[in-house]
Amino acid sequence: MTSSSSLPQPQLRAAADDAQDASQASQAPAASAKRRAWHWSWKQVWFQLHWFIGITAGTVLVIIGLSGATLAFKDELLDLMNPGVRHVAVETRAPLTPAQLGRLAETEHGQRVASITMYAEAGAAPRLFFAPKNGQRRGESIYVHPYTGATQPALVGAGFFEWTESLHRWLLLPRDPGRQVAGALALCLLGLALSGLYLRWPRRPLDWRTWLTFDPALKGRSFLWNLHAVAGTWCLVVYVALTLTGIYWSYDVVRDHVDAWAGKPPRVAQAPAKKGPAREKKDMPAVDIGLAWSTFQQHAAGWTLASVRLPTRAGDAVQFTWLASDAPHERARSRLSISPADGTITKNEPYSQQALGARLVNIIYPLHMGTYFGLPGRIIVTLASLGLPLFAITGWMLYLGRRKAKRAVQAQRAMLGAGAPGKANTGLPTLVAYASQSGQAERLALESARALQQAGVAVDVQSLDQLDPAQLRQYERALIVASTFGEGEAPDGTRRFARLLRQTAGSPLAGLEFGMLALGDRHYSAFCGFGHALDQQLRALGATALFPLIEVDKHDAQALADWSNALARCSGSAIDAIGVQEAASYDEWRLVRRVLLNPGSLGGELHEITLTGPAGASWEAGALAEIIPCNADGSDGDAQAAPHAPRSYSLASLPQDGELQLLVRQERHAGAANEGHGLASGWLTRFAPLDGPIRLRLQANPAFAPALADVPCIYIGNGSGLAGLRSHLRARKQAGLARNWLLFGERQQAVDSICAAELEGWLRDGHLARLDRVFSRDDQREYVQDRLRASTDDLRAWLEQGAIVYVCGSLHGMAAGIDAVLQEILGQDGVDALMMAGRYRRDVY
Numbered sequence: 001m002t003s004s005s006s007l008p009q010p011q012l013r014a015a016a017d018d019a020q021d022a023s024q025a026s027q028a029p030a031a032s033a034k035r036r037a038w039h040w041s042w043k044q045v046w047f048q049l050h051w052f053i054g055i056t057a058g059t060v061l062v063i064i065g066l067s068g069a070t071l072a073f074k075d076e077l078l079d080l081m082n083p084g085v086r087h088v089a090v091e092t093r094a095p096l097t098p099a100q101l102g103r104l105a106e107t108e109h110g111q112r113v114a115s116i117t118m119y120a121e122a123g124a125a126p127r128l129f130f131a132p133k134n135g136q137r138r139g140e141s142i143y144v145h146p147y148t149g150a151t152q153p154a155l156v157g158a159g160f161f162e163w164t165e166s167l168h169r170w171l172l173l174p175r176d177p178g179r180q181v182a183g184a185l186a187l188c189l190l191g192l193a194l195s196g197l198y199l200r201w202p203r204r205p206l207d208w209r210t211w212l213t214f215d216p217a218l219k220g221r222s223f224l225w226n227l228h229a230v231a232g233t234w235c236l237v238v239y240v241a242l243t244l245t246g247i248y249w250s251y252d253v254v255r256d257h258v259d260a261w262a263g264k265p266p267r268v269a270q271a272p273a274k275k276g277p278a279r280e281k282k283d284m285p286a287v288d289i290g291l292a293w294s295t296f297q298q299h300a301a302g303w304t305l306a307s308v309r310l311p312t313r314a315g316d317a318v319q320f321t322w323l324a325s326d327a328p329h330e331r332a333r334s335r336l337s338i339s340p341a342d343g344t345i346t347k348n349e350p351y352s353q354q355a356l357g358a359r360l361v362n363i364i365y366p367l368h369m370g371t372y373f374g375l376p377g378r379i380i381v382t383l384a385s386l387g388l389p390l391f392a393i394t395g396w397m398l399y400l401g402r403r404k405a406k407r408a409v410q411a412q413r414a415m416l417g418a419g420a421p422g423k424a425n426t427g428l429p430t431l432v433a434y435a436s437q438s439g440q441a442e443r444l445a446l447e448s449a450r451a452l453q454q455a456g457v458a459v460d461v462q463s464l465d466q467l468d469p470a471q472l473r474q475y476e477r478a479l480i481v482a483s484t485f486g487e488g489e490a491p492d493g494t495r496r497f498a499r500l501l502r503q504t505a506g507s508p509l510a511g512l513e514f515g516m517l518a519l520g521d522r523h524y525s526a527f528c529g530f531g532h533a534l535d536q537q538l539r540a541l542g543a544t545a546l547f548p549l550i551e552v553d554k555h556d557a558q559a560l561a562d563w564s565n566a567l568a569r570c571s572g573s574a575i576d577a578i579g580v581q582e583a584a585s586y587d588e589w590r591l592v593r594r595v596l597l598n599p600g601s602l603g604g605e606l607h608e609i610t611l612t613g614p615a616g617a618s619w620e621a622g623a624l625a626e627i628i629p630c631n632a633d634g635s636d637g638d639a640q641a642a643p644h645a646p647r648s649y650s651l652a653s654l655p656q657d658g659e660l661q662l663l664v665r666q667e668r669h670a671g672a673a674n675e676g677h678g679l680a681s682g683w684l685t686r687f688a689p690l691d692g693p694i695r696l697r698l699q700a701n702p703a704f705a706p707a708l709a710d711v712p713c714i715y716i717g718n719g720s721g722l723a724g725l726r727s728h729l730r731a732r733k734q735a736g737l738a739r740n741w742l743l744f745g746e747r748q749q750a751v752d753s754i755c756a757a758e759l760e761g762w763l764r765d766g767h768l769a770r771l772d773r774v775f776s777r778d779d780q781r782e783y784v785q786d787r788l789r790a791s792t793d794d795l796r797a798w799l800e801q802g803a804i805v806y807v808c809g810s811l812h813g814m815a816a817g818i819d820a821v822l823q824e825i826l827g828q829d830g831v832d833a834l835m836m837a838g839r840y841r842r843d844v845y
Contacts, residue, residue: 050195054395057188065388067168072382074161081157090123095146098308099290104149115309183250190243196232207766226736228394238384245368262357287311287340292318295343317346329366429458431478437491439702441483447578455573465493469501478514488529492842496832507542515546517563522553586695589613591688600751605666607685610659618655621731622704624648628695629680632687647680652723654730663723704843706731712739712803721809724843733767741770745784747777785817792825807842815844
């Protein structure tokens with residue numbers, strides 16, 4: 001997009017050399033409007049909850065994630081640390097029976113054996129559990145040699161894994177409150193997973209690439225957001241399973257209701273053994289379980305694991321809980337009760353015949369550990385657990401990044417502080433107001449306010465966007481810095497104030513003294529038009545001018561010095577020069593490529609211009625390139641040797657693309673110099689040699705900065721206006737933000753479908769939720785404003801969801817038509833409200 005010499009007011013282009021960063025300034029109008037009338041959508045509510053839970057509970061969830069990942073392969077790690085303990089060399093002789101192992105252990109340790117776990121795998125060491133004693137909830141356990149019955153060495157690292165399990169299950173707190181805290185954290189993780197799903201729900205939910213594709217080439221915040229969102233989607237199902245199963249164990253009320261539904265008998269809390277001397281063996285006669293073991297082996301062919309619970313009273317049966325080799329998971333266990341006296345089976349409950357509810361409950365543990373799906377499931381659960389630190393770190397970085405951006409936006413205001421040391425503010429505050437399109441007026445207003453404050457003057461800095469004319473009565477003095485937009489019009493955000501001021505009658509502002517600094521560019525008509533109109537209206541309403549209006553032609557040092565002197569007279573103290581700074585130097589870039597995008601078009605040739613420049617050059621989407629053009633022969637001035645005025649173009653690419661791209665329409669003027677070509681457009685599209693130097697400097701454009709938050713955006717433009725819109729859409733794609741609607745107009749579809757492959761690709765992959773291309777010279781003539789009017793219902797729906805409207809292209813025709821349609825649909829007050837909220841942003845020429 002270009003603003004050549006034939007185009008109206010470039011004040012909309014004028015951006016201060018040290019203006020605020022575009023991404024930060026883009027949030028300021030919306031933030032200010034929200035302070036006045038905050039409206040929370042459901043998505044905003046969920047976003048606030050998501051990040052709040054994420055930076056609080058999410059930090060503790062890191063502990064649960066890391067400890068869970070540690071426990072996932074506990075058995076393998078213990079075997080690695082303890083070779084020959086749980087698995088011994090296989091021998092030719094038969095392993096000892098449970099009865100033999102029990103007698104040997106009781107003789108050696110003098111304790112009653114309560115249960116024995118046997119393994120069918122050759123060389124696997126059985127595990128014996130003794131009855132609890134001395135107030136224990138659970139008795140001690142040992143591994144024994146399967147062939148000799150000798151006690152195996154204690155497992156190295158077992159204590160660490162017990163500690164880790166306590167950390168994972170109840171955060172090392174007392175058991176019952178610890179379980180409830182862990183359950184609350186599980187609920188938080190479930191909330192994070194589901195709210196994250198809702199927040200990133202795309203317009204094309206069936207496109208798997210939208211959900212799962214990660215772009216490693218992204219950088220900065222875009223990389224963090226994409227990593228956080230895509231990895232979260234990968235882990236979503238796992239986290240839902242982990243949290244639901246964890247909640248089952250954390251809350252007795254949940255577990256009891258689930259068990260009751262499953263038909264399981266009520267749980268009986270296991271009481272610790274009473275303290276006192278250990279029971280003597282004569283209290284319970286030894287029971288020979290050899291016959292019961294033989295019966296079990298006959299009826300449980302193919303068993304791989306068997307837990308043998310010995311009777312505690314005379315006449316009780318031996319309880320067997322066993323796992324078959326074809327069991328679907330590790331908790332799919334059958335049960336047998338066998339009389340030790342005669343080997344009679346008193347109860348037989350094969351797993352396949354157990355109630356469906358009971359079998360579903362038995363799936364909970366394998367799902368939580370991932371073992372239900374074998375080794376792949378365990379690996380997936382482990383990786384998902386290790387992902388919790390990733391989400392905590394990226395979440396914190398994104399949160400701190402947002403905080404940093406907000407602080408940066410407020411930095412200049414914070415510098416107002418409490419005035420200069422030793423100088424007290426006196427009297428009523430002086431209003432320092434600004435009407436800004438690109439940020440220059442705001443910067444000069446803040447700089448002026450700081451200077452006044454240092455001189456002991458109390459100040460109140462406001463944007464005219466946020467004021468009503470009646471509020472000016474609160475002040476005795478107002479100093480206003482006003483930019484001009486278009487042909488003498490108010491900047492977009494100030495249109496409401498200007499309209500209300502025109503509608504005001506009488507002399508309500510009598511007693512108000514004001515000073516006016518008007519910003520403009522003498523190359524164009526209606527120089528400083530809005531500043532002059534504002535000055536006249538304030539006088540007509542009874543306000544008194546402190547000094548004649550001061551016009552500033554770009555960075556005219558003399559005019560800014562006059563403004564500084566005027567401020568000094570108002571404050572009664574010396575004022576340092578305001579806004580006098582060395583113009584930012586133009587860097588030397590290289591023209592590496594130019595491509596004609598519309599051969600045969602009825603309009604002028606549209607070229608994609610590609611430049612490379614200094615290493616580390618950086619800019620935001622929506623920024624501008626200010627270029628000093630040359631004549632066709634390469635000279636850089638007119639006949640009087642005066643240098644040509646710079647021309648501004650919207651950037652069509654991002655720094656991550658590795659090059660700077662512009663879309664430049666070649667202007668033609670009969671009888672003009674340079675073979676009838678426009679000065680700047682002719683230089684870039686025709687005369688500048690490839691690999692030749694181009695003098696260029698980058699300028700921020702805060703009023704057209706991108707929205708990199710999760711809000712929908714409507715992009716409307718025509719012709720070379722696609723440049724600014726394309727950079728916005730590329731930035732949104734890098735940030736993973738897909739709620740985008742592009743409405744774009746040109747002349748003929750056959751030859752003017754510029755950037756069609758890129759746009760269609762975005763539509764296919766879901767980055768564009770909607771793409772409307774209209775053509776004004778085809779059989780069915782249509783303009784973008786016509787399509788927007790025909791899409792009234794969709795427009796209202798998008799705006800209700802908080803959509804931001806971006807318009808880029810020609811001021812007359814397209815932009816004016818869009819403005820008219822919006823006023824038809826929303827009314828003037830609705831359009832004003834959009835502008836005040838920073839949700840109607842224009843970059844037009």
